[in-house]
Amino acid sequence: MSNEQTFIAIKPDGVQRGLVGPIISRFEQRGFKLVAMKLCSPSKEHLEKHYADLSGKPFFNGLVTYMLSGPIVAMVWEGREVVKTGRAILGATNPLASPPGTIRGDYAIDVGRNVCHGSDSVENAKKEIALWFNENELISYKQAQFDWIYEKA
Ligand code: IDP
Ligand code: MG
Numbered sequence: 097m098s099n100e101q102t103f104i105a106i107k108p109d110g111v112q113r114g115l116v117g118p119i120i121s122r123f124e125q126r127g128f129k130l131v132a133m134k135l136c137s138p139s140k141e142h143l144e145k146h147y148a149d150l151s152g153k154p155f156f157n158g159l160v161t162y163m164l165s166g167p168i169v170a171m172v173w174e175g176r177e178v179v180k181t182g183r184a185i186l187g188a189t190n191p192l193a194s195p196p197g198t199i200r201g202d203y204a205i206d207v208g209r210n211v212c213h214g215s216d217s218v219e220n221a222k223k224e225i226a227l228w229f230n231e232n233e234l235i236s237y238k239q240a241q242f243d244w245i246y247e248k249a
Pocket of ligand 2: 214
């Protein structure tokens with residue numbers, strides 16, 4: 097399926113460090129399609145909901161404070177196996193365990209400042225997209241380069 101979707105976010109450190117362009121470029125250059133994007137400052141409640149699965153972790157409060165520390169670029173990207181491939185483009189959660197060539201492996205050191213977020217499963221991607229975007233913010237269009245990226249739809 098070439099219409100799988102994932103939720104990708106550039107965290108406050110990524111925005112403040114001027115990494116919006118480089119991070120978007122990696123998804124564009126790979127051939128994925130941008131379906132939605134906004135610069136936003138979500139509430140504490142919204143971020144606690146986004147990371148609800150981690151609410152029992154000792155780093156949870158620090159994580160929410162980090163995510164509240166500045167604007168976030170929220171995006172939806174679409175394409176074949178984009179959830180799994182998006183995670184590969186981001187790299188490992190701990191940047192020091194992430195090889196050069198990945199976003200975290202090229203731009204980050206500490207796990208608590210790892211510049212980007214990506215959904216970890218198709219099911220969670222659906223939930224995260226619904227949490228961060230209204231349906232009318234997801235734009236439907238044919239990517240001009242589609243037939244040059246995919247052999248078959
Ligand atoms: P992921 O972002 O690679 O999916 P998760 O385990 O879902 O990793 O954790 C969510 C976020 O929480 C991480 O991206 C990172 O910012 C933060 N985090 C995870 N583990 C730690 C930790 O041990 N210390 C501080 N922050 C952490
Ligand atoms: Mg995660």
